[in-house]
Amino acid sequence: MLVDCGVGSxxxxxxxxxxxxxxxxxxxxxxxxxxxxxxxxxxxxxxVLSGVSFTLLKGHTKLLLGASGSGKSTILKILLGLLxxxxxxxxxxxxxxxxxxxxxxMPLREDIGMVFQEGALFDSLTVAExxxxxxxxxxxxxxxxxxxxxxxxxxFIGLAEYIDRMPSELSGGxxxxxxxxxxxxxxxxxxxxxxxxxxxxxxxxxxxxxxxxKLRDLENVSSIMVTHQLRDAFYIATHxxxxxxGRIAVVPADEAKVGEAEFIMxxxxxxxxxGDADDLRTSQDEYLQTFLS
Numbered sequence: 001m002l003v004d005c006g007v008g009s010x011x012x013x014x015x016x017x018x019x020x021x022x023x024x025x026x027x028x029x030x031x032x033x034x035x036x037x038x039x040x041x042x043x044x045x046x047x048v049l050s051g052v053s054f055t056l057l058k059g060h061t062k063l064l065l066g067a068s069g070s071g072k073s074t075i076l077k078i079l080l081g082l083l084x085x086x087x088x089x090x091x092x093x094x095x096x097x098x099x100x101x102x103x104x105x106m107p108l109r110e111d112i113g114m115v116f117q118e119g120a121l122f123d124s125l126t127v128a129e130x131x132x133x134x135x136x137x138x139x140x141x142x143x144x145x146x147x148x149x150x151x152x153x154x155x156f157i158g159l160a161e162y163i164d165r166m167p168s169e170l171s172g173g174x175x176x177x178x179x180x181x182x183x184x185x186x187x188x189x190x191x192x193x194x195x196x197x198x199x200x201x202x203x204x205x206x207x208x209x210x211x212x213x214k215l216r217d218l219e220n221v222s223s224i225m226v227t228h229q230l231r232d233a234f235y236i237a238t239h240x241x242x243x244x245x246g247r248i249a250v251v252p253a254d255e256a257k258v259g260e261a262e263f264i265m266x267x268x269x270x271x272x273x274x275g276d277a278d279d280l281r282t283s284q285d286e287y288l289q290t291f292l293s
Contacts, residue, residue: 020037020038020053021035021037021089021091026091026094026096031094032055032056032057032058032091033056033057033058033092033093033189033190033222034054034055034056034062034079034090034091034092034190034222034224035054035055035056035089035090035091036052036053036054036055036075036088036089036090037053037088037089037090037091038051038052038053038087038088038089039051039052039053039075039078039085039087039088039089039090039098040052040085040086040087040088041071041074041078041083041085041086041269042086047269048071048074048269049071049074049075049078049085049269050268050269050270051088051270052071052075052088052266052269052270052271053088053271054264054271054274056190056222056224057222057260058189058220058222059216059217059220059221059222059260060216060222060223060260060261060262061212061216061222061223061224061225061236061237061260061261061262062223062224062225062261062262062263062264063225063227063233063236063237063261063262063263063264064224064225064226064227064264064266065227065228065230065233065263065264065265065266065291066265066266066267066291067267067291068228070266070267070268070269071266071269072226072266073194073226075224075226076114076192076194076224076226078090078098079092079097079112079190079192079224080105080109080112080114080192081097081100081102081105081108081109084098085098092108092112092190093108093111093112093189093190095108110134110138110186110188111186111188111189111190112188112189112190112191112192113182113183113184113186113188113190113191113192113221114183114191114192114194115176115179115180115183115191115192115193115194115196116179116194117194117195117196117198120179121167121175121178121179121182122167123166123167123168125166125167126163126164126165126166127154127159127162127163127164127165127166127167127170127178128147128150128154128163128164130167130178130182131150131153131154131178131181131182131185132146132147132149132150132182132185133182134182134185134186135149135150135185135186149185150163150181150185151163153181153184153185154178154181156181156184156214157177157178157180157181157211157214158177159174159177159178159181162174162178171204172199172200172204173200173204173205173207173208176196176197176200176208177207177208177211179196180196180208180211180212180215184215184219184221188221189221189222190221190222190223190224191212191215191221191222191223191224192223192224192225193212193223193224193225193226193227194226195226195227195228195229196208196212196225196227197209197227197229197232198227198228198229202231205229205231205232206232206235208232209232209235209236209239210241210250212225212236213236213239213240213241213250214241214248214250216241217240217241217242218241218242218243218248230292233263234277236261237258237261237263237276237277238252238253238258238261238277239251239252239253240252240253240254240257258276258277258278259276261276261277262274262275262276263275263276263277263279263280265280265287265288265291267287272285272287272288273285273288280292
């Protein structure tokens, strides 16, 4: 469906808070993991986000599409508190974050995992040290327990035998998967992916996609993925992970599961489409057709 991003009317109470969302909607039963409500941000004279609104439910996926400069990565930075919106309201994991200071954001970031475009591993550290970095440096968890958690997450992504290798010994796809393991090591409820498969060949990219699917479906992790790779976006939206005879299989998803992964198309800082894979494929909007072609 196409989305109307115009500014609607609000009652006085909501207007005073800068939000069209009530506390019950933000914090009540079944409330979203992420809530963007009419978020605006400008750099100098250029408006980067113009009234962006969306929600992300627990265990669901949002796939952010759009041309370069459309505002996709800016959304991730606002969620992390690296950028502050000029207007609008942002809730993450049940807490309003748009007005928090850097110091106040620090504990909230512990519940958010981030996977960068190039993996951003520390080349001087082993795979184990990379995956456990946050646990080693920012917690008082005993070293033995950290090692056990590192072994657990590397086992989950199928790279247990690489635990003591250096990043230089890994392929591009393995490096991205290690980056995912590092992001999930602290058991965050929300994972953010910024172009996680860019630069990878299709077969290798699929191994990364499979890890994203497994985390969502087997660990119930909510996720937002920024990507230019339509093939990967549709693959993640239309597949699911399940355990079969003691093994994990990634298979085509049923209609209900496909509906849990929603695409958001951004154009010039505005949401011009939000819907599932079938909605996107069948849209007759000229801009979407051009983007998808």
